[in-house]
Amino acid sequence: MGEKMKLLLAAVMVFAASVHGGSELMADETAAVNPRGQILAFSCASCHGTDGKSVSIIPSFYGKSPEYLEMALKDFKSGKRYSTVMMRHAKGYTDEEIRLIAEYYGTVWQNNN
Amino acid sequence: MGQNISRRDFSKLLFTGAAGSALGVGAFSRRAGAANSRRVVVVGGGFGGASAAKYLKKLDPSLSVTLIEPKAVFYTCPFSNWVLGGLKTMQEIAQNYAVLKNRYKVVVLADTVVSVDGLKSTVKLKSGKVVGYDRLIVSPGIDFDFEAIEGYSKKVAESKMPHAYEAGPQTVLLQKQLHGMKDGGKVIICPPSNPFRCPPGPYERASLIANYLKEKKPKSKILILDAKEKFSKQGLFTKGWERLYPGMIEWRSASTGGRVLSVDSSAMSVITEFGPEKGDVINVIPPQRAGKIAFEAGLVDSSGWCPVNPISFESLIHPGIHVIGDACMAGAMPKSGFAASSQGKVTAAAIVRLFHGDVPVAPSLVNTCYSLIGPGYGVSVAGVYKLTTDGIVSIKGAGGLTPMDADDDQLSEEATFARGWYNNIAQDIWG
Numbered sequence: 001m002g003e004k005m006k007l008l009l010a011a012v013m014v015f016a017a018s019v020h021g022g023s024e025l026m027a028d029e030t031a032a033v034n035p036r037g038q039i040l041a042f043s044c045a046s047c048h049g050t051d052g053k054s055v056s057i058i059p060s061f062y063g064k065s066p067e068y069l070e071m072a073l074k075d076f077k078s079g080k081r082y083s084t085v086m087m088r089h090a091k092g093y094t095d096e097e098i099r100l101i102a103e104y105y106g107t108v109w110q111n112n113n
Numbered sequence: 114m115g116q117n118i119s120r121r122d123f124s125k126l127l128f129t130g131a132a133g134s135a136l137g138v139g140a141f142s143r144r145a146g147a148a149n150s151r152r153v154v155v156v157g158g159g160f161g162g163a164s165a166a167k168y169l170k171k172l173d174p175s176l177s178v179t180l181i182e183p184k185a186v187f188y189t190c191p192f193s194n195w196v197l198g199g200l201k202t203m204q205e206i207a208q209n210y211a212v213l214k215n216r217y218k219v220v221v222l223a224d225t226v227v228s229v230d231g232l233k234s235t236v237k238l239k240s241g242k243v244v245g246y247d248r249l250i251v252s253p254g255i256d257f258d259f260e261a262i263e264g265y266s267k268k269v270a271e272s273k274m275p276h277a278y279e280a281g282p283q284t285v286l287l288q289k290q291l292h293g294m295k296d297g298g299k300v301i302i303c304p305p306s307n308p309f310r311c312p313p314g315p316y317e318r319a320s321l322i323a324n325y326l327k328e329k330k331p332k333s334k335i336l337i338l339d340a341k342e343k344f345s346k347q348g349l350f351t352k353g354w355e356r357l358y359p360g361m362i363e364w365r366s367a368s369t370g371g372r373v374l375s376v377d378s379s380a381m382s383v384i385t386e387f388g389p390e391k392g393d394v395i396n397v398i399p400p401q402r403a404g405k406i407a408f409e410a411g412l413v414d415s416s417g418w419c420p421v422n423p424i425s426f427e428s429l430i431h432p433g434i435h436v437i438g439d440a441c442m443a444g445a446m447p448k449s450g451f452a453a454s455s456q457g458k459v460t461a462a463a464i465v466r467l468f469h470g471d472v473p474v475a476p477s478l479v480n481t482c483y484s485l486i487g488p489g490y491g492v493s494v495a496g497v498y499k500l501t502t503d504g505i506v507s508i509k510g511a512g513g514l515t516p517m518d519a520d521d522d523q524l525s526e527e528a529t530f531a532r533g534w535y536n537n538i539a540q541d542i543w544g
């Protein structure tokens with residue numbers, strides 16, 4: 001990878017860390033949506049359904065509280081709670097990222113209504 | 114180095130020269146005064162393209178999003194091995210574009226893009242129609258290098274030795290051949306070298322064909338002639354084969370006679386460095402490269418794949434054009450439907466932010482590939498990816514394989530979750 005590209009990537013990462021919720025409005029989202037939380041949360045939908053609405057045996061997030069989701073993810077991360085695959089995923093996120101994901105799914109159903 | 118880059122340096126970088134165009138900000142500011150409804154054209158309605166189209170409209174319903182895909186029904190490669198194993202029907206792996214059209218208001222054109230004009234920002238379709246875009250997303254999947262194996266061709270694939278690496282008629286042909294085979298017959302599977310679509314795919318296929326044979330034709334054998342020295346989830350597959358199908362599946366690495374030099378379709382044989390092998394059913398999976406339109410559009414480098422900026426998947430060759438899915442080079446991410454969909458969402462979010470005059474946020478990408486070894490025996494590999502100055506890398510300590518000592522409960526739970534995953538990802542993309 002070229003040096004210019006590396007510098008650019010570094011710049012975007014620093015910038016990303018400084019993006020705060022509320023400052024950027026998306027057309028169909030409320031001011032509460034944090035763009036970083038949103039991008040982290042989109043990943044989850046591939047197994048848990050769009051907006052966390054599962055149509056299968058995999059648990060739904062829709063309608064669950066941010067506190068519950070944050071606790072569950074942290075327990076998967078620490079190994080306190082058993083799962084086949086979530087333990088492997090949860091380890092990939094910092095506590096702050098977990099909080100953002102939980103906040104996104106804990107409020108998306110309110111924003112939709 | 115740049116971890117400590119200042120905000121001022123960042124802005125300077127963003128709005129100058131190559132950095133600006135690599136982020137697409139250059140292209141954005143040129144069009145900043147354009148009409149409100151910005152146009153995104155998406156080429157290909159598979160895992161990457163359909164995800165991007167849906168999430169673009171979900172994020173910003175005011176966008177005009179056009180999806181161009183020739184197939185009215187898209188048969189997914191994921192779970193096509195389950196069809197071969199007799200565990201799913203073709204109907205159950207069929208997806209269509211009705212929800213994208215009706216609920217998300219994506220304009221779906223049943224057509225094929227034949228050329229891209231990057232200067233005029235237009236694509237030309239097979240029907241002759243020309244469609245303009247402000248941003249283009251290309252997700253055409255793979256193309257096969259039929260010339261790599263002497264004696265093999267598209268014609269041979271469609272008549273005698275299917276690759277079944279695009280789901281649809283190829284899957285049906287391979288299944289028909291398996292059904293027609295006598296008990297005691299030999300199935301040969303020839304996986305390609307890396308990189309290729311779905312690294313565990315050929316081995317899940319061997320497992321599920323074995324599942325079918327064990328039930329219906331138990332004297333039959335499967336021989337895997339591999340172009341590689343090792344393969345994805347090898348330990349887990351090998352253990353599963355010993356437990357469920359003892360003596361039925363033989364795997365030969367490239368250096369122990371697995372490398373295929375040519376095929377003879379009239380003799381139904383495969384010629385390796387160690388001599389010919391006759392088979393009753395022969396599944397040749399040729400080496401791969403980015404889908405044809407990526408070559409037509411000049412998005413490919415000498416590797417045969419498309420280099421992209423890992424923030425927004427914008428082409429490093431043509432600003433304004435994003436390449437996602439199997440066709441792009443996404444660092445540590447494998448070529449999977451899950452990865453393609455994850456990239457589609459990241460790209461959709463990046464494009465919406467660029468249209469709004471914002472810089473894309475750092476991407477977060479994920480992959481999980483389930484493989485079924487038997488009906489109640491599933492394994493998986495997971496990865497969580499982040500952006501570093503070296504591009505997209507897997508986060509250390511996260512992801513990884515089903516443990517080798519997983520008990521039967523876990524294996525059966527993973528098989529159940531594999532089914533759940535399919536239903537949810539299909540809904541997340543096309544539903």
Ligand SMILES: Cc1cc2nc3c(=O)[nH]c(=O)nc-3n(C[C@H](O)[C@H](O)[C@H](O)COP(=O)(O)OP(=O)(O)OC[C@H]3O[C@@H](n4cnc5c(N)ncnc54)[C@H](O)[C@@H]3O)c2cc1C
Binds near residue numbers: 158192224311315
């Ligand atoms: C046997 C098998 C099993 C697999 N199992 C899994 C699995 O369990 N999990 C998983 O995550 N992945 C799996 N995969 C991998 C997965 O299928 C691919 O990685 C995924 O399809 C890639 O998505 P894509 O968008 O890049 O391409 P595709 O999904 O192939 O979509 C490309 C689309 O573009 C269209 N197209 C091409 N050119 C043009 C053009 N010029 N104009 C208009 N449209 C065009 C094509 O018609 C096609 O519909 C499997 C693959 C195989 C072969």
